[in-house]
Amino acid sequence: MGVYAVTGAASGMGKASADRLRAAGHTVIGVDLRDVEVVADLSTPQGRSTAIRQTLELAEGRLDGAVLAAGLGPVPGKEAIIAQVNVRGVIDLLVGWRPALAATGNSKVVVFGSNSTTATPAVPNSAVKAFLAGNLDKGVRCASRISAAAGPFTYAASKIAVTRWARRTAVTEQWAGSGIRLNVLAPGAISTPLLEAQLSGPEAKRVENFPVPIGGYGEAAQIAEWVEFMLSTAANFMVGSVVVVDGGTDAYFRADDW
Ligand code: NAI
Numbered sequence: 001m002g003v004y005a006v007t008g009a010a011s012g013m014g015k016a017s018a019d020r021l022r023a024a025g026h027t028v029i030g031v032d033l034r035d036v037e038v039v040a041d042l043s044t045p046q047g048r049s050t051a052i053r054q055t056l057e058l059a060e061g062r063l064d065g066a067v068l069a070a071g072l073g074p075v076p077g078k079e080a081i082i083a084q085v086n087v088r089g090v091i092d093l094l095v096g097w098r099p100a101l102a103a104t105g106n107s108k109v110v111v112f113g114s115n116s117t118t119a120t121p122a123v124p125n126s127a128v129k130a131f132l133a134g135n136l137d138k139g140v141r142c143a144s145r146i147s148a149a150a151g152p153f154t155y156a157a158s159k160i161a162v163t164r165w166a167r168r169t170a171v172t173e174q175w176a177g178s179g180i181r182l183n184v185l186a187p188g189a190i191s192t193p194l195l196e197a198q199l200s201g202p203e204a205k206r207v208e209n210f211p212v213p214i215g216g217y218g219e220a221a222q223i224a225e226w227v228e229f230m231l232s233t234a235a236n237f238m239v240g241s242v243v244v245v246d247g248g249t250d251a252y253f254r255a256d257d258w
Contacts, residue, residue: 188246
């Protein structure tokens with residue numbers, strides 16, 4: 001049985017993943033704002049340091065895997081925090097945990113991306129580049145040039161940035177070369193508190209009208225099955241991949257972009 005760090009383990013898909021791993025007999029170190037082993041605010045550098053340090057202590061320096069599910073949705077007015085949690089809350093933690101992931105020699109990491117990375121039109125590349133360069137303020141400013149309601153663009157740019165980071169990083173000597181399989185899971189609309197908040201807010205119409213060919217929304221428990229699969233031996237030969245589980249939205253928009 002393995003030891004897994006799961007961020008966002010108090011709610012939605014992170015919680016469903018943590019529950020599923022525990023039910024399979026694994027040890028889970030949850031990281032979130034409440035109700036978990038490591039309580040830390042990933043929107044601040046201090047909170048991220050706490051999350052890295054306390055997780056490594058609890059894991060005794062060895063991790064079989066990590067799931068990076070903590071994140072905010074495209075909430076207007078929360079652009080700065082979206083950038084902090086969705087970008088730095090993934091990259092900083094993984095860089096800090098890398099030695100523990102390398103220590104086991106065959107570890108797996110699942111980063112939560114989003115199908116908004118391919119389904120949101122006109123996300124400014126300048127915002128993505130700024131996020132990747134570590135300049136979050138500039139990234140938010142670039143996303144805000146498209147629209148005053150910059151939440152969706154900031155959100156999509158944050159998820160594109162972590163997806164690119166994961167794919168670039170996955171294939172390096174320090175990661176693949178150290179036996180770490182780093183991959184991205186990109187869900188579509190999944191029924192969680194994050195989606196429910198969108199459906200009861202000003203974005204409701206946009207979300208409801210978004211094309212989902214199979215109909216309805218996905219369930220957190222279904223995504224947790226994919227997470228478990230991507231942490232299993234089935235992923236031994238999987239590196240830098242993006243697994244889209246979105247009811248067909250990505251294919252609807254981009255069938256010929258393959
Ligand atoms: P959720 O809102 O149910 O859970 C997110 C968790 O992240 C919460 O427990 C929350 O406390 C934690 N979190 C937020 N800010 C934090 C902070 N500053 N420090 C520590 N923890 C913090 O959301 P859901 O839907 O389960 O989302 C999981 C991931 O999947 C997120 O990264 C989200 O962006 C992504 N996603 C969600 C989709 C959806 O339709 N639900 C679609 C595509 C991607």
